[in-house]
Amino acid sequence: MDVDRYIAAHRATWNRLDELVGMARVTPGRLSLTETEELLRLYQLTSAHLSHVRTHHRDxxxxxxxxxxxxAARQVIYGRRGRAQRVVVSFFTVGFPLAVTRAWRAIAFSALLFFGSALATGLWFNNSPQALDVTVSPEQQELIAGHEFEDYYSSQGAGVFAAQVQTNNIQVSLLALAGGATAGVLTAAVLVINGFSIGVVGALMHQNGAAGTFWGLILPHGLLEISAIVVAGAVGLKLGWAVIAPGEDRSRGDAVVEEARHGVTIVVGLALWFVVAGFIEALVTPSGLPTAIRIGIGALALAAAIAHVLAFGPAALAASRAGAGTDPWEVEKADLARAGSPPVRHPQPAAGP
Structure with missing residues (x-):
């Protein structure tokens, strides 16, 4: 087949590819799913034509x-993938750390509710064994301190246990967020009740001579896990405060929508914290490693989470204030919305005809 006949046979394919590329360039993100799939197919087909021409015609x-x-087609396809990747990077370098930094006051109050409840409960029951006996029977205390508390962490396979822990913790964070709709009352209750539970178990273990077991098992994963719960609680408290006192410059509805948007950003980011904490709880907490090493792993995980927020959050907040209130994360998401289209995979050129 000579070059002219080859061109005539495939001209319609190439012209259609040109048309789709032109549409994507003029109105990015406006291609339908069908057109996007067609663009990918024609790109692969034309790549195969190019390979064939280089081998057999050399025109x-x-x-x-x-x-x-x-x-041109590759630039359109890979450019879209690049925008999506930039938004993912922006979420972890701007969106999540910025939202957490903005919520620092609420985080401090959330920590006060959780740790204040845990400390007060622990001190009360530790100094009043009679009250502890009323709450948890002496027989049950012996079982918990003797083996049940420790057995809990190795009662199932690591994979199943990690999945259950992660799911439960994410549900707690979502409950804390939803609790903001009750003016923060439910969120505060979740924090206080969880703190109370930690305090009771801590006092129980101390009273029964198992303090080392308690701290050796709770700290490796608890450092990051409890911190994530506290931050999630702050989300609900901020949302609740928006319901109570939206401010003079915005309506109650606008305040709730804004805080909910920031809250969702935080909860999505916290999912990673909960996943890491879940794996530590399933793999490190019940392991045979020395207690100091297990706690050290948990401390490193928490330090990494804090360092991540401190490395990007204050700078993003300063950039937001310098931009007269413009949120760089919202700008990035808006850019994606204008440029977005259904995500596409990296195509591979097909074999030659």
Missing amino acids: RALIGGLSSRVA
């Missing part, structure tokens, strides 16, 4: 034209 003009078409 410089045709090779140059097909190379330009393939390059």
Whole structure:
């Protein structure tokens, strides 16, 4: 087959590819799912044509034209993937740390509710064994301190246990967020009740001579896990405060929507904290490693989470204030919305005809 016949046979394919690339360039993100799939198919087909021409015809003009078409289509396809990747990076370097930094006052209050409840409960029951006996029977205390508390962490396979812990913790964070709709009352209750539970168990273990077991098992995963719960609680408290006192410059509805948006950003980021804490709880907490090493792993995980927020949060907050209130994370998401289209995979050129 000579070059002219080859061109005539495939001209319609190349012209359609040019048309789709032009549409994508003029109105990014406006291609339908069907058109996007067609763009990918024609890109693969034209790549195969280019490979065939280079091997069998070696016509410089045709090779140059097909190379330009393939390059233009690749720029459109890979450019979209690049925008999506930038938004993911922006979430972890701007969106999440910025939202957490903005919520520092609420985080401090959330920590006060949780740790204040845990400390007060622990001190009360530790200094009043009679009250502890009323809450948890002496027989049950012996079982918990003797083996049940420790057995809990190795009662199931690591994978199943990690999944259950992660799911439960994420549900707690979502409950804390939803609790904001009750003016923060439910969120505060979740924090106080969880703190109370920690305090009771801590006092129980101390009273029964198992303090080392308690701290050796609770700290490796608890450092990050409890911190995540506290931050999640702050989300609900901020949302609740928006319901109570939206401010003079915004309506109650606008305040709730804004805080809910920031809250969702935080909860999505906290999911990673909960996943890491879940794996530590399943793999490190019940392991045979020395207690100091297990606690050290938990401390490193918490330090990494804090360092991540401190490394990006204050700078993002300063940039937001310098931009007269413009949120760089919201700008990034808006850019994606304008440029977005259904995500596409990296295509591989098909084999030659």
